[in-house]
Amino acid sequence: MMKYLQKLGKSLMLPVACLPICGILMGIGYALCPATMQGGDMNGFLNMLGFFLVKAGGALIDNMALLFVIGVGVGMADDHDGTAGLAAFASWLMMTNLLATGTVTTLMPSIADNVNKTLAFDKIGNPFIGILAGVIGATCYNKFKATKLPDWLSFFSGKRCVAIISGVVSIVVAAILLFVWPIIFGALIAVGQAIVGMGAVGAGIYAFLNRLLIPTGLHHALNNVFWFDTIGLGDLSHFWAGETSADVTWSLGMYMSGFFPCMMFGIPGAALAMIHTAKDSKKKVAIGLVASAAVCSFVCGVTEPFEFGFMFLAPVLYLIYALLYGIFTVIVTLLGFRAGFSFSAGATDLVFSATLPAAQKTWLILPLGLAAFLVFYFVFRFAIVKFDLKTPGREDDDLEAEKKAVLSNSDFTEVASIILEGLGGKGNVTSLDNCITRLRMEIKDYTLVDEKKIKSAGVAGVMRPGKTSVQVIVGTKVQFVADEMKKML
Numbered sequence: 001m002m003k004y005l006q007k008l009g010k011s012l013m014l015p016v017a018c019l020p021i022c023g024i025l026m027g028i029g030y031a032l033c034p035a036t037m038q039g040g041d042m043n044g045f046l047n048m049l050g051f052f053l054v055k056a057g058g059a060l061i062d063n064m065a066l067l068f069v070i071g072v073g074v075g076m077a078d079d080h081d082g083t084a085g086l087a088a089f090a091s092w093l094m095m096t097n098l099l100a101t102g103t104v105t106t107l108m109p110s111i112a113d114n115v116n117k118t119l120a121f122d123k124i125g126n127p128f129i130g131i132l133a134g135v136i137g138a139t140c141y142n143k144f145k146a147t148k149l150p151d152w153l154s155f156f157s158g159k160r161c162v163a164i165i166s167g168v169v170s171i172v173v174a175a176i177l178l179f180v181w182p183i184i185f186g187a188l189i190a191v192g193q194a195i196v197g198m199g200a201v202g203a204g205i206y207a208f209l210n211r212l213l214i215p216t217g218l219h220h221a222l223n224n225v226f227w228f229d230t231i232g233l234g235d236l237s238h239f240w241a242g243e244t245s246a247d248v249t250w251s252l253g254m255y256m257s258g259f260f261p262c263m264m265f266g267i268p269g270a271a272l273a274m275i276h277t278a279k280d281s282k283k284k285v286a287i288g289l290v291a292s293a294a295v296c297s298f299v300c301g302v303t304e305p306f307e308f309g310f311m312f313l314a315p316v317l318y319l320i321y322a323l324l325y326g327i328f329t330v331i332v333t334l335l336g337f338r339a340g341f342s343f344s345a346g347a348t349d350l351v352f353s354a355t356l357p358a359a360q361k362t363w364l365i366l367p368l369g370l371a372a373f374l375v376f377y378f379v380f381r382f383a384i385v386k387f388d389l390k391t392p393g394r395e396d397d398d399l400e401a402e403k404k405a406v407l408s409n410s411d412f413t414e415v416a417s418i419i420l421e422g423l424g425g426k427g428n429v430t431s432l433d434n435c436i437t438r439l440r441m442e443i444k445d446y447t448l449v450d451e452k453k454i455k456s457a458g459v460a461g462v463m464r465p466g467k468t469s470v471q472v473i474v475g476t477k478v479q480f481v482a483d484e485m486k487k488m489l
Contacts, residue, residue, distance in 0.1 A: 003469075005312045005313075005315060006312065006313050006390055006395075007075075007076060008072065008075075008076065008131070008135070008312045009309075009310070009311070009312030009313035009314075010075065010313070010395070011071055011072045011074070011075020011076050011134070011138075012068065012071055012072065012075070012131075012308050012309070012312065013071075013075075013289070013309065013392075014071050014075065015064075015067035015068055015070070015071035015072075016071075016289070016293075016304075016305050016308050016309050017288075017289060017305075018060055018067060019060060019061060019064065019067075019293075019296070019302070019304060019305035020292035020293045020295065020296040020302075020305045021057075021292065021296075022056070022057040022058070022059070022060040022061050022302075023057060023061060023296035023297075023299070023300055023302030023305060024057070024292075024295060024296050024299055024300070025053045025054075025056050025057035026053065026054050026057035026058060026061060026300050026302065026343075027057075027296070027299035027300025027301075027302070027346055027347075027348050028050070028053055028299070029049075029050040029051065029052065029053030029054035029055075029056075029057065030050065030054055030300060030343060030348050030349075031050070031348045031351075032046050032047065032049055032050025032053070033046070033047040033048075033049070033050025033051045033054065034352055035047065036050060036051050036054045061302060061304075064127055064130070064304060065092075065125055065126055065127045065129060065130030066092065066130060067130075068127050068130035068131050068134060068308075069085075069088045069089055069091075069092045069130045069131075069133045069134050069137075070085045070088060070089065070134070071134065072088065072130070072131050072133075072134025072135060072137075072138065073085040073086075073087060073088025073089070073133070073134040073137035073138050073141075074088075074138075075134075075138070076134065076135060076138030076139070076142075077138045077141050077142060078141075078142050078431055078432060078433055078486075079433075079486060081141065081145070081159070083141055083145070083159045083162055083163075084137050084138045084140075084141035084142075084162070085137065086137075086162075086163055087136075087137035087138075087140055087141055087162045087163045087165075087166040088133050088134045088136065088137025088138065088166070089133075089137070090137070090163040090166050090167050090170070091132075091133040091134075091136040091137050091166045091167065091169070091170040092129070092130060092133035094166075094167050094170035094171060094174065095124075095129055095132070095133060095170050095173060095174045095177070096124060096125050096129065098170075098171065098174040098175075098178075099121055099124045099129075099174055099177060099178065099181070100121065100124065101118055101121045101122050101124075104121045104178065105118070107178070108178070111182070114182075116182070116185065116186050116189050116221075117182040117185070117186065119185070119220075119221075119224060120181055120182045120185035120186070120221070121181070121182070123217060123220040124181070126216075126217025126220070127214075127215070127217055127304070127308070128215060128216045128217040128218070129217065131215075132173070133170070136166055136169055136170055136173065137162075137163075137166050140162050140165045140166040140169060141159075141162045141166075142431070144161055144162055144165050145158060145159050145162060146158060147161055149161065184218060184221075185218060185221045186221075188209075188213070188218055188221035188222055189221050189222070189224070189225055191209070191222070192206065192221070192222045192225030192226060193225060196225070196226075196233065196250075199333070200254070200329075200330045200333035200334050201330060203254050203255055203258060203329050203330065203333045204258070204326040204327065204329045204330035204333070205326060206222060206226055206255060206329070207255075207258050207259065207325045207326050207328075207329035208322050208323060208325055208326030208329075209222055209322075210222055210223065210325070211307075211321065211322035211325045212318075212319070212322040214303075214304070214307055214311075215307075215308075215311055215312075215318075226255040227255065227256070233250070233255075235250070235252065235253065235254065235255040235256055235340075236255075236256060236340060236341070236342070238252055238358075239252055239253050239256065239340035239353070239356065239358050240340060240342055240353075240356065242356060242357055242358075243357070243358060244357045244358050245358065251333070251338070252338065252358040253338035253339060253340050253358050253359070253360070254333045254338070256339065256340045256341055256345065257329075257332050257333065257337050257338050257339050257340075258325065258328050258329025258330075258331075258332040258333060259301070259325070259329070259341070259344075259345035260332075260337075260339050260341075260345045260350055260365060260368075260369075261328055261332065261365060261368040261369045261371070261372040262324065262325050262328050262329075262345075262372055262376075263297050263298070263301045263303055263344065263345045263346060264297070264298050264301075264345070264346060264347060264350070264365070264369055264372075265298070265368075265369035265370070265372040265373040265376075266324065266325075266328070266372035266373065266375070266376040267293070267294050267297040267298070267303060267306050267376070268294040268295075268297070268298060268373060269372065269373035269374065269375070269376035269377035269380070270294075270306075270321070270376040270377065270380040271290040271291060271293065271294035271306065272294075272377055273376070273377045273378075273380035273381040273384065274286055274290050274310070274380065274384070274391045274392060274393065275287055275290060275291065275393070276381060277381060277384045277385055277391065277393075277394060278391075278392065278393025278394055279393060279394060282392075282393040282394070282395070283393060285392070285393055286391075286392045286393030289309055289392050289393075290306060290309060290392055292305070293305035293306035293309060294306065297346065298346060298347055299346050299347055299348065300343065300344060300346040300347075300348055300349075301341065301343065301344025301345040301346030301348075301349060302344060302346070303344070307321075309392055310391050310392060313389075313390045313391060313392070313395075314384075314389040314390055314391050316383070316387065316389065317380065317383055317384065317389050317391065320379060320380075320383055321380075324375065324376060324379065328368075328372055328375075331368075332364075332368060335361070335364060335368070336360055336361050336364075337360065337361045337362065337364040337365065337368060338358060338359055338360035338361065338362075339353045339354065339359055339362055339365070340353040340356065340358065340359070341353060350362070350365065409457060409458035412477070412480040412481050412483075412484045413484045414457075415457045415458060415459070415474075415481050415484070416481050416482075416484035416485040416487075416488060417484075417488065418453065418454070418456060418457035419439070419454050419457050419459070419472055419481070419485065420485055420488055420489075421450075421453060422449065422450045422451070422452075422453035422454035422456075422457070423441060423443060423448070423449055423454070423470060424443065424444075424445060424448025424449055424450075425448075426488060426489050427444075428443050428444050428445055428448050428449075429441055429442070429443055429444075429489060430442045430443060430444060430468075432482065432485055432486060432489060433482075434478050434479060434481075434482040435478075437473060437474065437475055437476060437478055438463075438471045438472060438473055438474065438478060439471065439472040439474060439478060439481065439482055439485070440469070440470075440471050441469070441470045441471070441472075442468055442469060443468055443469070443470055444468070446464070446467045446468065446470075449464070449470060451464075454472060459472050459473060459474050460473040460474065460475060461473040
């Protein structure tokens with residue numbers, strides 16, 4: 001399972017890399033033109049420029065789920081073929097259309113009378129559904145790309161049938177989600193209602209669950225309980241309406257304030273820990289990914305580029321990350337720091353919300369931010385090193401020694417043939433993939449593997465991580481060998 005999750009995490013790297021710059025553009029645009037998020041007149045060059053930048057950044061941020069569809073579809077495919085991306089897109093279109101509010105209320109009119117159930121399907125186009133569509137597309141591609149149909153259907157043989165099969169699978173999945181999704185969504189709303197009266201501890205539990213549920217998209221259920229007027233609460237809406245705690249029954253802003261030190265300072269601290277613990281050969285890669293994500297989080301509170309960069313690579317670390325949000329939210333609530341956001345908990349919203357009547361002790365962001373930076377840094381650094389977590393820059397792929405490995409045989413077809421023979425023949429190989437330096441195979445019977453035979457092909461080494469896994473260290477020419485082996489399978 002961990003291996004599968006790590007593969008999923010790696011497939012998200014490409015779409016995630018597109019997001020930080022978009023988040024920064026939105027943050028700058030929002031600072032120039034607050035009316036973009038808060039409403040009001042937009043006049044003058046700076047306002048127009050800000051509006052333009054917000055829309056430019058939102059082009060990808062607002063369609064993050066669709067980026068995940070394509071990224072996961074192609075990334076999880078055995079040979080990273082674009083056909084898998086097309087199949088994933090077909091799956092996405094099928095599920096989001098079948099589970100759209102209009103479709104669902106037509107099929108099941110009773111849902112239209114239930115606000116919570118309607119709300120569940122209003123948020124169906126989320127990253128979780130995007131990732132699910134990507135997985136469906138890639139899985140169908142891996143399993144059916146070589147399917148041979150009868151002569152009268154031969155046009156749809158092979159890769160042409162993958163998108164069709166993905167669509168059929170997606171219909172079944174959508175039918176299941178039609179009943180399951182509102183139940184889960186409703187249960188989370190009930191949880192939210194149960195913790196409303198728990199004060200600072202309840203705010204901490206909410207912040208913890210908010211982050212924990214990000215990968216599934218179900219955090220919207222809780223957000224609607226605490227931020228909007230789903231049950232008569234509406235922390236966000238009342239805050240920006242210019243009200244104070246005297247106008248409501250709770251400490252206004254308590255369900256938003258705890259996010260500020262974590263997003264503005266905690267994430268940069270965690271990012272620095274990832275950079276410091278990255279392998280020397282991969283520090284530049286880690287810096288490029290997590291440093292830009294940290295800036296994005298600080299400026300405008302867009303955290304997904306950072307979170308999706310490691311949540312599947314190191315799920316235990318993501319759990320710790322969510323716990324830290326909960327702890328800091330309890331502390332922030334007790335200390336009386338109050339700020340709000342109309343977009344997210346970044347520096348831009350902190351500045352704008354500081355002028356509102358409900359804002360309190362905003363100067364505390366400095367000591368709280370310093371504390372968050374240090375705590376996130378040291379906790380992340382300890383956990384990464386202690387448990388050898390595969391955060392960005394710590395993956396097992398492309399070790400420097402392996403990069404220097406030289407394949408002694410330049411006949412890639414012969415090399416591939418010998419390796420396949422050493423693996424016990426094509427019938428013993430269930431999947432084939434490669435990284436920068438290694439062939440990665442899943443096999444049926446480990447007793448059929450002949451390591452001496454594989455090494456006779458001129459490869460640098462053979463590794464066996466498990467009874468069903470074999471890795472062959474080829475070096476930087478691994479792609480050529482992999483291409484030849486795929487022809488033989």
